[in-house]
Amino acid sequence: MENNIEPLAKEIEKLYEAPVSSAQAKKIFSRFLALLNSGEIRAAEQINGTWQVHQWVKKGILLGFRLGVIKEIHSASPFPFFDKETFPLKNISRRDGVRIVPGGTSIRSGSFIAPGVVIMPPAYINVGAYIGKNTLVDSHVLVGSCAQIGERVHLSAGVQIGGVLEPAGALPVIVEDDVLIGGNCGVYEGTIIRKRAVIGSGVIFTASTPMYDCVNDTIIKKDSRGVLVVPENAVVVAGTRKINTAFGSRYGLGMYTPLIIKYRDAKTDARTALEELLR
Numbered sequence: 001m002e003n004n005i006e007p008l009a010k011e012i013e014k015l016y017e018a019p020v021s022s023a024q025a026k027k028i029f030s031r032f033l034a035l036l037n038s039g040e041i042r043a044a045e046q047i048n049g050t051w052q053v054h055q056w057v058k059k060g061i062l063l064g065f066r067l068g069v070i071k072e073i074h075s076a077s078p079f080p081f082f083d084k085e086t087f088p089l090k091n092i093s094r095r096d097g098v099r100i101v102p103g104g105t106s107i108r109s110g111s112f113i114a115p116g117v118v119i120m121p122p123a124y125i126n127v128g129a130y131i132g133k134n135t136l137v138d139s140h141v142l143v144g145s146c147a148q149i150g151e152r153v154h155l156s157a158g159v160q161i162g163g164v165l166e167p168a169g170a171l172p173v174i175v176e177d178d179v180l181i182g183g184n185c186g187v188y189e190g191t192i193i194r195k196r197a198v199i200g201s202g203v204i205f206t207a208s209t210p211m212y213d214c215v216n217d218t219i220i221k222k223d224s225r226g227v228l229v230v231p232e233n234a235v236v237v238a239g240t241r242k243i244n245t246a247f248g249s250r251y252g253l254g255m256y257t258p259l260i261i262k263y264r265d266a267k268t269d270a271r272t273a274l275e276e277l278l279r
């Protein structure tokens with residue numbers, strides 16, 4: 001975090017603790033929102049290879065909900081919208097170099113979208129989200145609050161990336177560069193997906209989901225911070241495992257589990273290559 005951000009962080013922490021709303025507080029919040037929009041502040045960032053979460057950023061966002069009153073949000077359509085005045089839709093112009101295909105996409109102010117990002121409708125990008133260069137956000141994708149998505153990531157149709165606001169989660173989901181997440185996956189509760197991992201369609205990750213690494217014969221569980229970390233280059237598919245209790249055996253029960261079936265190879269690269277012409 002830049003040094004000049006520190007005083008703002010302190011002001012936000014102070015306002016978060018004080019249950020009052022004032023014009024001055026709204027001014028500070030606007031500054032905070034502008035810096036989230038420009039990507040100068042993030043809910044989490046990688047420092048010397050380690051992801052550090054800035055809890056004050058989540059507090060700043062929660063503060064915005066307390067400071068805002070609900071008012072009518074003007075849109076081009078005759079259908080009215082009502083939301084907290086502190087979180088209008090993001091102000092995007094041609095100069096941002098982003099393509100937003102028309103039809104039902106919303107991007108909340110306080111999110112950062114890098115140039116070259118393509119967003120297919122309908123998609124919802126919540127406050128605090130950060131999306132790196134040339135990432136594709138396909139139809140029906142949710143990028144939850146404070147989620148950090150890297151560069152050249154492919155979020156396939158129907159992918160749900162959980163947020164930290166509700167239900168309250170301490171840690172944002174982090175997806176590093178060049179990851180492909182297949183259709184209908186769900187990534188929740190602070191999961192970190194390391195660089196170049198490939199997640200087969202329909203995989204769900206939560207902090208409580210153990211992942212079976214069939215290449216290295218290990219079980220990967222949440223770490224000491226409560227975070228499930230998907231290793232670099234892992235190819236993960238949706239699997240099952242037996243429930244070995246007497247009851248489970250009697251009825252042939254199993255439960256869902258993510259499996260690392262291999263680590264990325266030339267074949268995976270060919271299957272997951274991004275189509276430059278679409279960009």
Ligand SMILES: CC(C)(COP(=O)(O)OP(=O)(O)OC[C@H]1O[C@@H](n2cnc3c(N)ncnc32)[C@H](O)[C@@H]1OP(=O)(O)O)[C@@H](O)C(=O)NCCC(=O)NCCS
Binds near residue numbers: 184198238269
């Ligand atoms: C993961 C994926 C990319 C395949 O990667 P790959 O490197 O080509 O994998 P391989 O074909 O070498 O498969 C390795 C093994 O895993 C199995 N496997 C592969 N994908 C699987 C899947 N999604 N579910 C279950 N098993 C799968 C294969 O059968 C193979 O097993 P085997 O060796 O016993 O035959 C692909 O399955 C996938 O899910 N792609 C995403 C599709 C998608 O959602 N597109 C978005 C469009 S909007």
